[in-house]
Amino acid sequence: MIDIIKHFINVISNPTISFTLLTVLAPLLFPPTDWFEKYHFKFGFNRLWKKEGAYFMFSCITLFLIAGYTDEFAIKILTKPDNIPIVLMFYLIPLTLWLAMNQAYNNDERLARGEAPLEQNDPKDKVLVWPDLVYIELICLLLFMVFLIVWSVYIGAPLEEPANPAATPNPSKAPWYFLGLQEMLVYFDPWIAGIIFPIFIMGGLMAIPYIDTNKKGQGYYSFKERRIAIFIFMYGWLALWVYLIIVGTFFRGPNWNFYGPFELWDAHKVEALSNVNLSEYLWVKAWNQGLPENILAREFLGFVVVILYFVVPPAILAKTYLKEFYLKIGSTRYSTIMFFGLAMLSLPIKMYLRWTINLKYIIAIPEWFFNI
Amino acid sequence: MAKPTASIGKNENSTTDNSVDRKGFISWMTVGWVAFSAATGGFFTMMIRFLFPNVLFEPPQSFKIGYPDDFTKGMVDIRFKKKYAVWIVRDQSGLYALSTVCTHLGCTPNWLNTEQKFKCPCHGSGFRKTGVNFEGPAPRPLERFKVYRAEDGQIVVDKTKKFQQEKGEWENPESFLELA
Ligand code: FES
Numbered sequence: 001m002i003d004i005i006k007h008f009i010n011v012i013s014n015p016t017i018s019f020t021l022l023t024v025l026a027p028l029l030f031p032p033t034d035w036f037e038k039y040h041f042k043f044g045f046n047r048l049w050k051k052e053g054a055y056f057m058f059s060c061i062t063l064f065l066i067a068g069y070t071d072e073f074a075i076k077i078l079t080k081p082d083n084i085p086i087v088l089m090f091y092l093i094p095l096t097l098w099l100a101m102n103q104a105y106n107n108d109e110r111l112a113r114g115e116a117p118l119e120q121n122d123p124k125d126k127v128l129v130w131p132d133l134v135y136i137e138l139i140c141l142l143l144f145m146v147f148l149i150v151w152s153v154y155i156g157a158p159l160e161e162p163a164n165p166a167a168t169p170n171p172s173k174a175p176w177y178f179l180g181l182q183e184m185l186v187y188f189d190p191w192i193a194g195i196i197f198p199i200f201i202m203g204g205l206m207a208i209p210y211i212d213t214n215k216k217g218q219g220y221y222s223f224k225e226r227r228i229a230i231f232i233f234m235y236g237w238l239a240l241w242v243y244l245i246i247v248g249t250f251f252r253g254p255n256w257n258f259y260g261p262f263e264l265w266d267a268h269k270v271e272a273l274s275n276v277n278l279s280e281y282l283w284v285k286a287w288n289q290g291l292p293e294n295i296l297a298r299e300f301l302g303f304v305v306v307i308l309y310f311v312v313p314p315a316i317l318a319k320t321y322l323k324e325f326y327l328k329i330g331s332t333r334y335s336t337i338m339f340f341g342l343a344m345l346s347l348p349i350k351m352y353l354r355w356t357i358n359l360k361y362i363i364a365i366p367e368w369f370f371n372i
Numbered sequence: 373m374a375k376p377t378a379s380i381g382k383n384e385n386s387t388t389d390n391s392v393d394r395k396g397f398i399s400w401m402t403v404g405w406v407a408f409s410a411a412t413g414g415f416f417t418m419m420i421r422f423l424f425p426n427v428l429f430e431p432p433q434s435f436k437i438g439y440p441d442d443f444t445k446g447m448v449d450i451r452f453k454k455k456y457a458v459w460i461v462r463d464q465s466g467l468y469a470l471s472t473v474c475t476h477l478g479c480t481p482n483w484l485n486t487e488q489k490f491k492c493p494c495h496g497s498g499f500r501k502t503g504v505n506f507e508g509p510a511p512r513p514l515e516r517f518k519v520y521r522a523e524d525g526q527i528v529v530d531k532t533k534k535f536q537q538e539k540g541e542w543e544n545p546e547s548f549l550e551l552a
Contacts, residue, residue, distance in 0.1 A: 164427070164454075166480060168481075168482075170482060183508060186508065186509055187509065189509065190477050194477070242461045255484075256492070256493060256495055270487060360509070364511065366511045
């Protein structure tokens with residue numbers, strides 16, 4: 001029985017399946033529209049944010065960890081000192097998520113009944129940032145440092161042998177918090193995944209308060225009043241960051257091939273992954289010719305696709321589905337949101353293109369170090 | 373000239389004053405600042421030392437790898453990977469030297485003989501025996517180095533001159549050695 005479950009987990013871990021599941025589940029867990037909300041309640045996803053949901057998530061994670069610690073392959077990943085923070089995160093992420101969503105749903109019910117959110121009952125007196133808050137932060141910082149030092153001494157913090165350029169461990173994994181980046185590097189040129197995207201992520205997060213000036217939900221938890229914003233953020237955070245860290249930790253093995261968490265890391269697992277650039281699809285496969293000499297002629301389709309991707313959907317949406325939104329927030333905010341949103345969306349699109357048709361780069365100009 | 377009257381913390385009228393006087397204060401301050409600067413200086417020296425590698429990898433840029441007979445047709449020779457970071461590939465018509473630096477982000481791939489490919493453990497780029505990239509994110513083929521025969525008949529690899537396929541440089545006769 002347990003073997004069947006493990007096998008099942010191995011099968012659905014394949015990113016084509018697990019990422020699709022996640023993408024389908026995301027709007028059901030955090031319904032951004034009425035339509036999704038209907039099914040959210042119909043399938044009982046709202047109960048995840050009630051008490052029983054907390055017990056349910058806790059037991060699932062614990063069962064997974066028990067299965068993992070008793071499995072000859074998974075235990076190697078789980079007990080690696082590098083990976084302990086991830087094991088902690090298995091509990092911490094659902095816990096913090098549940099705490100926020102639980103209060104948000106409580107408030108949503110109160111608001112629906114015409115009452116004020118629960119936070120209105122908080123004491124009205126104020127404390128100062130300095131010294132009251134800073135003081136608490138200092139104590140937390142000290143306690144946390146002590147904890148980190150004790151912990152790192154206890155596990156003999158994993159320093160490895162001196163660097164040797166001839167011996168690259170296989171697989172070579174970044175520290176756990178960078179595994180999301182490392183996974184992005186599989187799908188994009190190093191310039192884009194290593195430099196442009198991190199800048200976009202930080203810039204985009206910093207831009208949120210300036211582009212999202214909605215006053216709703218300030219000072220109290222609420223899901224319903226901010227459902228679209230929360231959905232977008234949750235998808236970016238859970239599917240495009242946390243999930244990629246999990247992929248990097250648990251699903252990537254020797255030669256950076258995919259393996260299930262309960263699968264033997266067979267270094268000779270062969271996966272045929274011959275990648276093809278869009279220009280090769282066009283000129284060689286569709287038109288049966290050689291690639292043209294001129295770089296711009298060779299890559300013209302890629303440029304067209306990229307430019308259309310960033311121009312056409314925002315323009316159409318501004319005229320139709322998002323018309324009111326566009327008029328409300330103005331063109332600067334609108335185009336900023338669209339630009340960051342489309343950049344974010346390009347990651348899953350590119351991942352799917354790689355998994356399904358082995359597409360490597362949409363624009364491929366290695367001569368200029370310009371690949372998208 | 374009037375004597376400065378400032379003192380620290382004590383009523384200056386008190387006659388039984390055992391607090392630190394001005395001179396003592398200054399010397400204590402000096403001691404304190406010297407100790408502080410020494411500690412900070414030591415700390416930053418260690419920090420800067422930390423930025424320099426403990427192990428340096430600087431093999432000669434040009435080296436002899438042996439005679440043509442030392443290499444078997446159709447084989448990838450990995451003997452020089454560790455010391456010089458090159459693979460020597462002997463094909464039917466000759467021999468060339470491939471750089472062991474992945475063109476994606478610079479990890480060192482492994483030669484997988486059964487699969488006849490170089491495979492990078494960092495993001496999974498794969499390269500054929502020729503060095504041409506065919507899977508994973510690496511945007512261009514591995515680089516080749518200049519190879520030539522020395523006067524004594526040995527083969528020399530010169531890493532100061534590299535040849536990139538995407539620039540059409542593999543056509544250059546210096547980028548491979550014709551052997552019978
Ligand atoms: S460094 Fe070799 S695949 Fe990224």
